[in-house]
Amino acid sequence: MRIVPVLLALTAVLALTSLSRAAPRVPGKTLVLLENYSLRQTHSTFFRQLQEQDFTLSFALADEKKLSLSSYGDRIYDNLIIFAPSAEEFGGSLTVRSILDFVDHGGNVIVAGSSSIGEPIREFGSECGFEFDEESAAVIDHINFDSKLDNGEHTTIVTDQIIDNKLIAGTNKGRVLFRGVGLVQDLSNPLTIRVLSAESTAYTYFTDEKISVAPHVVGSKTVLVGALQARNNARVLFSGSLDLFSDEFFNAQVNVAGATASPSANRDFAISAALWTFKRSGILRVSGEPKHHLAGQTTVPELYTVFDQIEYSLRVEELVDRNWVGYQGNDMQLEFVMLNPYLRLTLNNTGDGVQHASFQAPDVYGVFQFRVDYKRTGYTYVQVHNQIPVRPLQNTQYERFIFSAFPYYASAFSMMGGLFVFSLVFLYHREAPATKKN
Ligand SMILES: *[C@@H]1O[C@H](CO)[C@@H](O)[C@H](O)[C@H]1NC(C)=O
Numbered sequence: 001m002r003i004v005p006v007l008l009a010l011t012a013v014l015a016l017t018s019l020s021r022a023a024p025r026v027p028g029k030t031l032v033l034l035e036n037y038s039l040r041q042t043h044s045t046f047f048r049q050l051q052e053q054d055f056t057l058s059f060a061l062a063d064e065k066k067l068s069l070s071s072y073g074d075r076i077y078d079n080l081i082i083f084a085p086s087a088e089e090f091g092g093s094l095t096v097r098s099i100l101d102f103v104d105h106g107g108n109v110i111v112a113g114s115s116s117i118g119e120p121i122r123e124f125g126s127e128c129g130f131e132f133d134e135e136s137a138a139v140i141d142h143i144n145f146d147s148k149l150d151n152g153e154h155t156t157i158v159t160d161q162i163i164d165n166k167l168i169a170g171t172n173k174g175r176v177l178f179r180g181v182g183l184v185q186d187l188s189n190p191l192t193i194r195v196l197s198a199e200s201t202a203y204t205y206f207t208d209e210k211i212s213v214a215p216h217v218v219g220s221k222t223v224l225v226g227a228l229q230a231r232n233n234a235r236v237l238f239s240g241s242l243d244l245f246s247d248e249f250f251n252a253q254v255n256v257a258g259a260t261a262s263p264s265a266n267r268d269f270a271i272s273a274a275l276w277t278f279k280r281s282g283i284l285r286v287s288g289e290p291k292h293h294l295a296g297q298t299t300v301p302e303l304y305t306v307f308d309q310i311e312y313s314l315r316v317e318e319l320v321d322r323n324w325v326g327y328q329g330n331d332m333q334l335e336f337v338m339l340n341p342y343l344r345l346t347l348n349n350t351g352d353g354v355q356h357a358s359f360q361a362p363d364v365y366g367v368f369q370f371r372v373d374y375k376r377t378g379y380t381y382v383q384v385h386n387q388i389p390v391r392p393l394q395n396t397q398y399e400r401f402i403f404s405a406f407p408y409y410a411s412a413f414s415m416m417g418g419l420f421v422f423s424l425v426f427l428y429h430r431e432a433p434a435t436k437k438n
């Protein structure tokens with residue numbers, strides 16, 4: 001009788017494990033913070049396209065009570081969208097500090113600003129290397145503005161300065177509509193990426209004031225959309241414009257003076273930048289352990305000897321349409337390092353993502369590292385380190401006679417010969433006895 005509940009429990013456990021094995025969870029839990037619920041209508045296409053890509057969106061007002069990104073130190077969400085440009089503070093336990101913690105724990109964030117930008121968004125931007133312009137400033141362009149959508153202030157601008165990277169911005173080229181605040185990239189931060197810039201005729205200033213001081217930023221230095229890929233591969237996307245994601249701009253025709261109307265590129269641009277930010281493209285991983293061994297062998301030795309012929313290989317995979325496939329790139333490099341790299345070799349891609357190198361160990365002994373440190377815009381970082389000692393030749397491994405030592409051999413033998421001759425002379429030479437003179 002007592003065996004029945006045990007059996008039941010066992011089947012339940014088995015069913016659960018097989019379930020979790022059947023469907024690998026795609027990280028897609030997303031919290032969407034809105035300024036007001038009317039954004040769900042005005043930005044419905046953007047949200048719907050994310051839902052079609054298996055993101056589960058939980059909507060909340062930015063100042064809602066009980067907001068939290070983590071529970072007992074674990075992230076609750078994979079991604080965060082902040083569509084609340086003018087929020088002066090967030091609800092619940094949400095602060096700029098907790099959003100930064102979320103990024104530190106690997107969470108991805110999309111933030112959109114507008115000309116009425118609040119302090120928390122600006123602070124978060126400057127922590128991540130992008131300075132939003134001041135409140136009520138806007139990007140203005142008196143040449144490249146949209147003649148239909150603009151209200152006369154020339155703040156509904158048009159640009160085609162999209163980053164040339166298909167992982168981030170997709171392949172579709174076109175012109176993007178933008179209305180909002182400009183960003184300044186912190187050029188000393190190497191992790192920031194400029195995704196969309198303004199045309200060279202743009203500048204950012206207050207729309208209702210005469211220009212009395214130099215604008216904060218002018219021309220193509222004005223960043224409209226910027227991204228940060230943190231060292232832990234978490235991604236953050238900053239857009240100066242919330243309207244860039246709106247249905248109105250997704251479906252609009254771009255009308256610039258002197259050019260024929262064409263559909264805006266906003267939809268493709270925004271969706272592919274969002275999918276990149278939420279780690280659906282540009283993801284690399286190392287599959288298994290890197291292998292290294294002597295040429296002609298397969299086992300990993302405990303150490304190498306100087307001049308050994310070493311084979312190194314590593315399999316790298318890329319996430320394409322949610323499947324892991326062998327990485328196609330052939331610009332990965334291997335370094336053989338002891339403090340400094342003694343060798344830097346470009347790995348040969350031998351198919352199916354296997355990166356391979358064959359090289360001779362240098363004539364230096366010590367503790368070396370095989371090091372692959374791969375950083376490319378749009379891809380997650382690949383860093384692999386393996387330590388291995390390299391020892392000098394053993395006594396028995398040297399050549400017996402070294403050509404360049406012949407002068408020394410010659411001097412040793414000539415010394416011996418000389419001594420022999422000297423001994424003979426010393427032993428057998430007899431001076432003639434001195435003859436008396438008188
Ligand atoms: C909702 O927020 C947006 C973005 O700030 C704003 O443009 C819009 O006027 C707001 N709508 C309402 C009904 O308050």
Ligand SMILES: *[C@@H]1O[C@H](CO)[C@@H](O)[C@H](O)[C@H]1NC(C)=O
Pocket residue numbers: 345346347348356357358359
């Ligand atoms: C890559 O392949 C080429 C041609 O087979 C070879 O000459 C080169 O040494 C290889 N590179 C490495 C690092 O093994």
